[in-house]
Amino acid sequence: MxxxxxxxxxxxxxxxxxxxxxxxxxxxxxxxxxxxxxxxxxxxxxxxxxxxxxxxxxxxxxxxxxxxxxxxxxxxxxxxxxxxxxxxxxxxxxxxxxxSLAAFAWFNKKYYGIDEPIFVQMKASRGQFYGGIYCQNKQENGLDIIVDDTVMEPELWNKKLEDLNLSCQPLITPSxxxxxxxxxxxxxxxxxxxxxxxxxxxxxxxxxxxxx
CATH class of the missing domain: 3.30.420.40 (ATPase, nucleotide binding domain)
Structure with a gap:
């Protein structure tokens, strides 16, 4: 120990x-x-x-x-x-x-303000994609989760963004x-x-x- x-x-x-x-x-x-x-x-x-x-x-x-x-x-x-x-x-x-989506959001946090949504997107199979929406917390020592990691069809993700009244562009993960x-x-x-x-x-x- x-x-x-x-x-x-x-x-x-x-x-x-x-x-x-x-x-x-x-x-x-x-x-x-x-x-x-x-x-x-x-x-x-x-x-x-x-x-x-x-x-x-x-x-x-x-x-x-x-x-x-x-x-x-x-x-x-x-x-x-x-x-x-x-x-x-x-x-x-x-x-x-x-x-891994949250880590990529944190890696790019300098491009976003406090409480600004960070929408991370990763290609999945069958035309779907993984996604998660985060923001830096006010203490700047981590992320608050707006939408937890999940996998959806593109149209369902668009509806989710509309329901949340979010217009953020996705931050697409590299290979x-x-x-x-x-x-x-x-x-x-x-x-x-x-x-x-x-x-x-x-x-x-x-x-x-x-x-x-």
Whole structure:
């Protein structure tokens, strides 16, 4: 068990796209983020790159882990969640599951004002798309959810926007999202500051459907 007097380090993983992203920070003086375009090689290299990335730190230096929970690629999403859950279980650490849409919204927050809706859109299958609508909270230490992550037909999303009287243009996610691992970690840190301490078993992938 890590003492509360130990230096605060967090570790973030993002595997929901073809790009692996890892980030670590002490949220004061040091932050590092690195990406690898692995595509189908994710399962072969994830643990190797994790071990290399955290050096010279050891696993015992971390106080919590954060992982992007989707939406995104079905297989790579699951691989990242399993790896993060295993680490959190073995190290007895809290595990924060962060929406990949929310992380992308946070990554682009500088382009939006406080309380300004950030509508994030990601392509899904069968002509549908994933979407979530957020805004920076007044404390500037996280996001408030206007519409939680879901998957819909385009016409239903248009109706949702009309019902909410929102005219915001969608912020469309790129094919590579590993670069937002730092945002996954930051959003988890703000929850950590609020005293949240989620058990690893609470984090499951989000696929936009009833699959776990």
């Amino acid at each position: 890590i003492s509360l007097s130990s230096p605060l380090w967090g570790l973030g993983l993002h595997t929901t796209s073809s790009q692996l992203g890892l980030s670590l920070s002490d949220f004061s003086t040091e932050t590092a983020t690195q990406t690898w375009n692995l595509d189908r090689q994710l399962s072969n290299y994830l643990h190797q790159y994790l071990q290399e990335f955290i050096q010279p730190k050891s696993w015992q230096d971390f106080r919590f882990i954060a992982v992007a929970k989707g939406p995104g690629s079905f297989t790579s999403n699951r691989i990242g969640i399993v790896a993060a859950r295993t680490l959190a279980q073995q190290l007895n650490l809290p595990l924060f599951g962060i929406s 590579n999202l590993g670069m937002t691992a730092s945002s996954v970690l930051e959003l988890a840190y703000y929850q950590w500051q609020q005293g949240k301490c989620p058990h690893w078993s609470e984090v499951i992938p989000f696929y936009g459907m009833s699959v776990v």
